[in-house]
Amino acid sequence: MKIEQLRKALRLYLVMGSPNCGGADPYAVLEAAIAGGITMFQFREKGAGALQGAAKFELGARLRRLCAQHAIPFIVNDDEGLALELEADGIHIGQEDASAAAVRQRLKNMIVGVSAHDLGEAQSALAEGADYLGVGPQYATRTKLDAREVQGPAVIQRIRAGGIRLPLVGIGGIDATNACHVIRAGADGVAVVSAIASAHSPREAAAELLRNIK
Ligand SMILES: Cc1ncc(COP(=O)(O)OP(=O)(O)O)c(N)n1
Numbered sequence: 001m002k003i004e005q006l007r008k009a010l011r012l013y014l015v016m017g018s019p020n021c022g023g024a025d026p027y028a029v030l031e032a033a034i035a036g037g038i039t040m041f042q043f044r045e046k047g048a049g050a051l052q053g054a055a056k057f058e059l060g061a062r063l064r065r066l067c068a069q070h071a072i073p074f075i076v077n078d079d080e081g082l083a084l085e086l087e088a089d090g091i092h093i094g095q096e097d098a099s100a101a102a103v104r105q106r107l108k109n110m111i112v113g114v115s116a117h118d119l120g121e122a123q124s125a126l127a128e129g130a131d132y133l134g135v136g137p138q139y140a141t142r143t144k145l146d147a148r149e150v151q152g153p154a155v156i157q158r159i160r161a162g163g164i165r166l167p168l169v170g171i172g173g174i175d176a177t178n179a180c181h182v183i184r185a186g187a188d189g190v191a192v193v194s195a196i197a198s199a200h201s202p203r204e205a206a207a208e209l210l211r212n213i214k
């Protein structure tokens with residue numbers, strides 16, 4: 001995927017697994033979110049009650065097919081083996097995961113997203129071949145219990161001011177009320193979990209986020 005295409009795909013990035021859906025069917029949640037206008041999806045099956053083994057693979061395969069039907073890029077969180085098995089479009093890795101350089105080397109044709117918390121990490125990710133950055137947490141989040149301290153959109157301004165032009169999304173505690181600040185700071189889009197996955201109407205939540213980003 002070309003860089004400008006990726007920038008557009010990152011506009012409204014849903015990150016989700018079954019534990020984030022409040023008991024609703026993740027397939028139905030993703031279907032509704034796609035109808036609401038999400039532009040990219042990350043399968044992140046993590047946290048209390050997360051599926052393992054064959055059940056995780058089967059859910060991933062169903063969500064992968066749904067994304068393919070709607071031309072939504074499908075990214076796998078953390079797990080290189082699963083990304084290959086599901087023929088994902090890409091993988092997202094953090095600072096505590098496998099090295100970005102090694103993943104880039106092994107998964108030559110996939111999109112590689114890397115989490116960055118400051119300019120130094122963003123520079124290293126760029127040097128190691130990352131295609132995009134996930135920067136956060138922007139705001140307080142209850143979704144990721146081991147998240148670092150809240151940074152606010154200013155961290156995106158610092159990364160942009162440091163000359164990093166890679167496609168970039170903010171993540172962490174983002175919803176329709178604050179997404180505009182993340183975009184104004186220089187992000188190409190926002191990555192959200194609970195604002196869509198635990199919404200009463202994931203479709204309407206996605207549509208409202210999209211309106212606020214635009
Ligand atoms: C788009 C995006 N940005 C950041 C993250 C966080 O990745 P990581 O730090 O590896 O934490 P986990 O998600 O693996 O718990 C992400 N997943 N997506």
Ligand SMILES: Cc1ncsc1CCOP(=O)(O)O
Pocket residue numbers: 015136137140141142143144147171172173174191192193194195
């Ligand atoms: C995966 C991840 N990485 C940094 S914060 C976070 C969780 C974001 O979840 P939410 O959008 O519900 O705050």
Ligand SMILES: [Mg+2]
Pocket residue numbers: 077078092093094097
């Ligand atoms: Mg990770």
